[in-house]
Amino acid sequence: MTSIKDVAKAAGVSTATVSRVLANKPPIRPETRERVMAAIAQLNYRPNLVARSLRAQKSAKIGLVVSDIRNPFFTAIGRAVEDAAYEQGYSVLMCNTDENPEKEMLYLNLLHDENVSGIIFSPTHQFSSQAGDFHFDIPTVIIDRLVHNKEADMVLLDNVSAAYELTEHLLANGYRKIAGLFGDASATGQERHQGFVNALRDHGLTPFSAEFVSPRIRSGFSAATALLQNADQPDAIFTSNSMLTAGVFQAAREFKIKIPDEFALVGFDVTEWGEFVDPPITVIAQPTEEIGRTATELLFQRLSNPNRSARTVILKGNLLKRGSSIAKR
Amino acid sequence: MTSIKDVAKAAGVSTATVSRVLANKPPIRPETRERVMAAIAQLNYRPNLVARSLRAQKSAKIGLVVSDIRNPFFTAIGRAVEDAAYEQGYSVLMCNTDENPEKEMLYLNLLHDENVSGIIFSPTHQFSSQAGDFHFDIPTVIIDRLVHNKEADMVLLDNVSAAYELTEHLLANGYRKIAGLFGDASATGQERHQGFVNALRDHGLTPFSAEFVSPRIRSGFSAATALLQNADQPDAIFTSNSMLTAGVFQAAREFKIKIPDEFALVGFDVTEWGEFVDPPITVIAQPTEEIGRTATELLFQRLSNPNRSARTVILKGNLLKRGSSIAKR
DNA sequence: TTGTAAGCGTTATCAT
DNA sequence: ATGATAACGCTTACAA
Numbered sequence: 133m134t135s136i137k138d139v140a141k142a143a144g145v146s147t148a149t150v151s152r153v154l155a156n157k158p159p160i161r162p163e164t165r166e167r168v169m170a171a172i173a174q175l176n177y178r179p180n181l182v183a184r185s186l187r188a189q190k191s192a193k194i195g196l197v198v199s200d201i202r203n204p205f206f207t208a209i210g211r212a213v214e215d216a217a218y219e220q221g222y223s224v225l226m227c228n229t230d231e232n233p234e235k236e237m238l239y240l241n242l243l244h245d246e247n248v249s250g251i252i253f254s255p256t257h258q259f260s261s262q263a264g265d266f267h268f269d270i271p272t273v274i275i276d277r278l279v280h281n282k283e284a285d286m287v288l289l290d291n292v293s294a295a296y297e298l299t300e301h302l303l304a305n306g307y308r309k310i311a312g313l314f315g316d317a318s319a320t321g322q323e324r325h326q327g328f329v330n331a332l333r334d335h336g337l338t339p340f341s342a343e344f345v346s347p348r349i350r351s352g353f354s355a356a357t358a359l360l361q362n363a364d365q366p367d368a369i370f371t372s373n374s375m376l377t378a379g380v381f382q383a384a385r386e387f388k389i390k391i392p393d394e395f396a397l398v399g400f401d402v403t404e405w406g407e408f409v410d411p412p413i414t415v416i417a418q419p420t421e422e423i424g425r426t427a428t429e430l431l432f433q434r435l436s437n438p439n440r441s442a443r444t445v446i447l448k449g450n451l452l453k454r455g456s457s458i459a460k461r
Numbered sequence: 462m463t464s465i466k467d468v469a470k471a472a473g474v475s476t477a478t479v480s481r482v483l484a485n486k487p488p489i490r491p492e493t494r495e496r497v498m499a500a501i502a503q504l505n506y507r508p509n510l511v512a513r514s515l516r517a518q519k520s521a522k523i524g525l526v527v528s529d530i531r532n533p534f535f536t537a538i539g540r541a542v543e544d545a546a547y548e549q550g551y552s553v554l555m556c557n558t559d560e561n562p563e564k565e566m567l568y569l570n571l572l573h574d575e576n577v578s579g580i581i582f583s584p585t586h587q588f589s590s591q592a593g594d595f596h597f598d599i600p601t602v603i604i605d606r607l608v609h610n611k612e613a614d615m616v617l618l619d620n621v622s623a624a625y626e627l628t629e630h631l632l633a634n635g636y637r638k639i640a641g642l643f644g645d646a647s648a649t650g651q652e653r654h655q656g657f658v659n660a661l662r663d664h665g666l667t668p669f670s671a672e673f674v675s676p677r678i679r680s681g682f683s684a685a686t687a688l689l690q691n692a693d694q695p696d697a698i699f700t701s702n703s704m705l706t707a708g709v710f711q712a713a714r715e716f717k718i719k720i721p722d723e724f725a726l727v728g729f730d731v732t733e734w735g736e737f738v739d740p741p742i743t744v745i746a747q748p749t750e751e752i753g754r755t756a757t758e759l760l761f762q763r764l765s766n767p768n769r770s771a772r773t774v775i776l777k778g779n780l781l782k783r784g785s786s787i788a789k790r
Numbered sequence: 791t792t793g794t795a796a797g798c799g800t801t802a803t804c805a806t
Numbered sequence: 807a808t809g810a811t812a813a814c815g816c817t818t819a820c821a822a
């Protein structure tokens with residue numbers, strides 16, 4: 133391994149000078165600079181990031197902590213974060229928690245021990261409920277899930293409004309017996325439930341039903357199965373995340389129940405399948421690219437200005453009206 | 462930051478002893494050990510991984526270099542790699558190259574500078590073509606794309622057989638005018654083309670057509686559009702990756718051409734949409750979980766035995782016969 | 791069984 | 807403008 137010492141020797145200067153050239157920190161004589169650059173090129177020298185990190189007590193890395201990178205929402209976020217980080221010369225450490233608080237804690241610790249400069253974090257339900265006491269000693273941006281903590285920046289969707297809008301869309305299209313299926317793993321499900329109920333209430337209605345279940349395809353499947361096999365069926369199903377939407381869709385297909393003729397289906401998040409199936413699924417599209425980018429930018433702002441007070445950015449969802457919820461009759 | 466020195470002081474021992482306790486390296490007196498453990502617990506000490514890495518000249522991190530984590534194939538691989546790494550106490554640095562050799566080189570260098578212990582790598586076309594000369598100074602496992610290099614382990618799919626089987630399936634179901642669409646970004650497309658042509662030849666046939674295009678949805682869309690608007694149409698389209706499959710499917714939908722009545726569609730890789738659409742798409746399922754796991758395991762084996770000669774693991778694809786290619790007529 | 795001290799590759803402070 | 811050197815936190819000969 134060629135180190136700064138070798139370069140110094142080759143250029144006939146001290147390691148300090150090489151370091152200065154590298155960091156572009158004057159004062160430095162142009163001539164010396166040239167000599168050092170030549171040596172660097174000739175030896176094909178590359179600074180050791182680990183040593184630099186040890187010395188600086190931080191590193192050009194950020195941690196990304198999410199439940200599962202296979203969730204299309206997080207995949208998209210992950211990619212956006214990586215892009216934004218890359219532009220600043222940062223790299224991304226990927227951490228999947230599986231909604232498991234222990235894995236989450238382990239990763240948070242690991243990121244700390246790795247001297248990452250910052251963390252972008254979608255916390256589990258358990259974490260959120262105790263987040264008030266938590267001290268983030270590394271700059272952290274929370275995404276997707278509301279948390280009550282003074283220290284962390286946040287990038288969230290306006291879930292209540294989004295759910296309200298999605299529900300109103302169903303109402304406008306003539307649906308009245310609307311069942312709701314909500315994820316029970318985060319505050320997000322609760323907020324979407326809120327918007328759902330508000331919209332119905334404002335139209336003098338109550339939910340046909342409202343259930344909180346684990347955010348998995350099979351939960352959506354069983355819940356929908358129960359709902360649809362009853363004599364008294366809903367005419368629409370509202371789902372609070374794309375896993376549940378998929379489960380409901382599968383149930384409809386399994387039991388040959390036509391969407392939207394027999395019931396309308398709406399949900400959250402853009403997925404490939406949701407666009408490709410017939411009819412395509414009406415959803416609230418979250419601006420994933422923007423969420424990832426904003427989170428990363430917030431992080432970098434915080435890094436350059438550590439004692440700025442935390443801010444929360446709330447983004448709007450975008451209703452994509454599609455075939456799964458066209459006007460009734 | 463509480464360091465090993467603080468622990469040593471608190472326990473009334475030297476830093477060396479603390480280090481030994483941490484590493485569980487005898488000889489160490491049980492009593493001393495206890496005292497050290499107590500101090501560690503009391504001070505809530507956590508070893509600094511960066512310092513450890515600098516000293517050891519390696520780190521418990523591996524790099525994952527792929528073209529795009531949003532490609533469902535790589536998403537699945539990424540998750541499998543992360544799982545396998547996690548079990549060994551390793552973490553994963555995520556790198557997206559976008560098939561861009563410069564970004565690829567930059568990341569390879571970065572991983573080097575970060576002292577990662579190993580790399581799991583799906584190289585660009587350009588890289589592969591010069592890979593013979595490349596010296597991997599970090600243990601590297603190549604996945605998905607064949608490369609001619611003596612140093613790297615590899616985990617590949619038997620693409621020729623898989624494509625052969627997929628083509629034979631079409632033939633068995635009565636399709637004769639089969640068009641092929643292949644990705645031009647890697648050796649993978651070439652190999653699948655090979656299997657495609659072989660199968661046809663063995664049945665005394667030639668391709669209706671065979672094109673190499675960039676592996677993007679819109680390339681698949683335009684190629685399919687051209688193919689399907691001609692007077693003389695194929696009765697089946699074979700695609701070599703899921704981006705192209707999606708493009709062809711979209712074209713069929715756009716122009717209201719019925720699958721499989723007017724043409725059959727087959728491809729590679731499991732996607733959510735491919736299962737959900739009607740009819741579902743016949744594909745060769747790659748064992749993504751196994752590929753990721755195997756690659757990671759190969760890496761760890763290599764780490765514990767650095768001068769073992771490189772090995773290549775070839776996995777078989779699994780034909781999932783679905784509605785998009787049912788028997789003709 | 792334990793302690794001392796060198797060294798991993800940088801950077802920042804203080805001299806010169 | 808540049809050089810010498812300490813320090814970041816850890817591990818590992820080597821000594822005791």
